[in-house]
Amino acid sequence: MKRVLVIIILVVAAAALGLWRSHGGVRAGLSRAVSVSGDDSPGVTGDETRKTFDLKPGARLEVSGIKGSVQIQTSDTTTAEVFVKRTADSPHSLGRREMIIEQTADGLLVRGKQSHLGFWDHLFGHDPNEEVTIKAPRQIALSLKGINGWVTTADIDGALEAKAINGRVELGQASGSAEIGAINGTSSSA
Secondary structure (H helix, E strand, O other): OHHHHHHHHHHHHHHHHHHHHHHOOHHHHHHHHOOOOHHHOOOOEEEEEEEEEEOOOOEEEEEEOOOOOEEEEEEOOOEEEEEEEEEEOOHHHHOOEEEEEEEEOOEEEEEEEEOOOOHHHHHHOOOOEEEEEEEEEOOEEEEEEEEOOOEEEOOEOOOEEEEEEEOOEEEOOEOOOEEEEEEEOOEEEO
């Protein structure tokens, strides 16, 4: 019985110290975790990002780690336009994730990434919702991975990969190879 009590005390002490370290104090950490402090007042907040990139025919467009909807539109162009709209219930919740949008050696990467979270934020925080719309050239290789939301794509002249998607999926035609798996939701293809 004494051992169990000692273990419980050590776990509670470690949690309190971790909260203090990650938030500057136990009271401030608890307030942020349950969104009751003055800086994290309830309400809808958000941000938008727009970027344009030149892509060569056959470039790879990779979209991964998105918590929300993804829509890929294609046309006969050489530029890609990325629009990301994020919404959350507080500025603190908005800061829980970041969007990485960058040109790579072989194409374009659009990825959601979890920020460093303290213990209480990890347990009680809320992630923002992300809506990604990409207008891309038709001649691309498209990779969609780890998306938690509705996915819609237009026709592409290249390979298609769609994996680990939790939501409705509507895929256009792909003239190259298609690798589709681990989809948890309804799916249809043209």
